[in-house]
Amino acid sequence: MELLDEMYDPTRADVRIEFALARAEFEHREANRATAAQWAAIADILGDARRSPEVFVDPQLEMPWSQRIEFAQRAAVADIAVRLAISETTVRVQAHDAETLRTRLPRLWSAFCEGEVSAVHARTAAELVRSLPDEPESAVQFDDALAGIVHLAPGRFRQRARVLRERIHSVSLIERAQAARETRAVWIDNDVDGMADLTLRLPAEVAHQAFARLDAGARSAANDASETRTLAQIRADAAGALLTRAELAEGGLPAAGAPVGVLVPVMTLLGHGDEPGILDGYGPIDAQTARRLAAHAPSFTRLLTHPVSGTLLDIDRTSYRPPADLKRWLGIVDQTCTFPGCCRLARNSDLDHTVDRQFGGPTSAANLSHLCRHHHRLKHMTRWSVASERVAPGRRRLDWTTPTGHRREGDPPPF
Numbered sequence: 001m002e003l004l005d006e007m008y009d010p011t012r013a014d015v016r017i018e019f020a021l022a023r024a025e026f027e028h029r030e031a032n033r034a035t036a037a038q039w040a041a042i043a044d045i046l047g048d049a050r051r052s053p054e055v056f057v058d059p060q061l062e063m064p065w066s067q068r069i070e071f072a073q074r075a076a077v078a079d080i081a082v083r084l085a086i087s088e089t090t091v092r093v094q095a096h097d098a099e100t101l102r103t104r105l106p107r108l109w110s111a112f113c114e115g116e117v118s119a120v121h122a123r124t125a126a127e128l129v130r131s132l133p134d135e136p137e138s139a140v141q142f143d144d145a146l147a148g149i150v151h152l153a154p155g156r157f158r159q160r161a162r163v164l165r166e167r168i169h170s171v172s173l174i175e176r177a178q179a180a181r182e183t184r185a186v187w188i189d190n191d192v193d194g195m196a197d198l199t200l201r202l203p204a205e206v207a208h209q210a211f212a213r214l215d216a217g218a219r220s221a222a223n224d225a226s227e228t229r230t231l232a233q234i235r236a237d238a239a240g241a242l243l244t245r246a247e248l249a250e251g252g253l254p255a256a257g258a259p260v261g262v263l264v265p266v267m268t269l270l271g272h273g274d275e276p277g278i279l280d281g282y283g284p285i286d287a288q289t290a291r292r293l294a295a296h297a298p299s300f301t302r303l304l305t306h307p308v309s310g311t312l313l314d315i316d317r318t319s320y321r322p323p324a325d326l327k328r329w330l331g332i333v334d335q336t337c338t339f340p341g342c343c344r345l346a347r348n349s350d351l352d353h354t355v356d357r358q359f360g361g362p363t364s365a366a367n368l369s370h371l372c373r374h375h376h377r378l379k380h381m382t383r384w385s386v387a388s389e390r391v392a393p394g395r396r397r398l399d400w401t402t403p404t405g406h407r408r409e410g411d412p413p414p415f
């Protein structure tokens with residue numbers, strides 16, 4: 001330490017930088033080490049949940065052993081996610097990656113635990129080794145080959161690792177391409193300011209063909225002197241128009257656009273105010289767009305509110321099935337599954353009685369909330385529990401308790 005103190009001369013920039021570099025390097029290794037330890041801990045919890053499901057699922061509850069393990073595992077994943085405020089997907093990915101690395105790439109795993117390899121490298125390696133056939137020889141070969149390239153930056157590391165994987169892979173590209181096609185999908189990511197991203201995962205030739213078509217159309221439109229949009233904007237407009245056009249009644253698309261709810265405050269609709277509307281599954285949209293949708297778009301379910309009052313909805317209903325107006329109201333209030341952190345849309349979720357009907361729970365706004373199928377089952381089949389408290393007319397607060405006794409207030413309503 002004394003020697004270091006002697007060497008450290010704070011008046012010299014080069015010395016300050018040298019010391020800061022050493023600190024950055026040290027902290028980077030520490031962070032890598034800590035991440036590896038976190039992944040290992042999560043994998044250990046899930047391993048224990050599989051071996052001792054009674055911690056998460058009441059043994060009195062009758063179900064086959066395999067189902068008991070499955071539910072214990074799910075409850076544990078949700079427990080970790082809520083405590084760490086990370087998504088359940090992240091928990092699963094970290095556990096899966098730790099398992100993969102420990103069993104198939106032990107050399108890389110130990111470098112990760114020592115802090116010599118970053119989480120990005122570790123994740124890339126885990127993903128790639130999983131895409132190799134499950135043969136011990138190819139994993140050993142891959143592990144050895146990776147040792148020579150872990151010093152590369154993540155982008156270059158991925159590139160080289162893919163080449164190494166290609167050399168080691170024993171299955172032909174034709175077979176692999178067939179399997180990869182099974183991962184076709186479409187998903188949506190909400191962004192701010194009234195925008196969202198729609199992503200398509202397609203076989204490369206279809207994706208390029210589709211893009212080339214949009215691009216050619218956009219370039220020819222851009223030749224028009226009166227055109228003010230950029231190429232990117234024209235492509236986006238054309239793709240959006242194509243996918244929402246009514247006459248596309250084939251390939252699994254409904255004839256008219258599927259109904260999407262839009263809530264418009266009456267004053268906004270009448271043009272007396274600019275209070276934002278709410279697009280179901282997205283959130284606030286500007287008053288102008290809300291008015292346009294409410295007036296001209298037949299495929300949007302219109303809901304008018306003013307003032308927002310749920311008093312009527314709170315009346316205890318004798319029927320078990322929630323009436324349509326209550327359902328619609330709760331869809332707008334919840335927007336998503338009400339389990340902490342879950343983003344699955346309310347319109348694809350179940351409406352759950354927080355206190356079961358058989359225990360006197362009413363069919364009212366205060367006792368109903370959306371739960372996706374996954375979390376609905378978690379609530380009924382595992383030691384996860386929830387209590388609800390009415391905080392305003394038509395509004396309630398949920399309090400969740402994890403199987404290991406950690407309490408967590410439900411997420412606040414999105415708006």
Ligand SMILES: [Zn+2]
Pocket residue numbers: 337338339342343344371372373374375
């Ligand atoms: Zn959920």
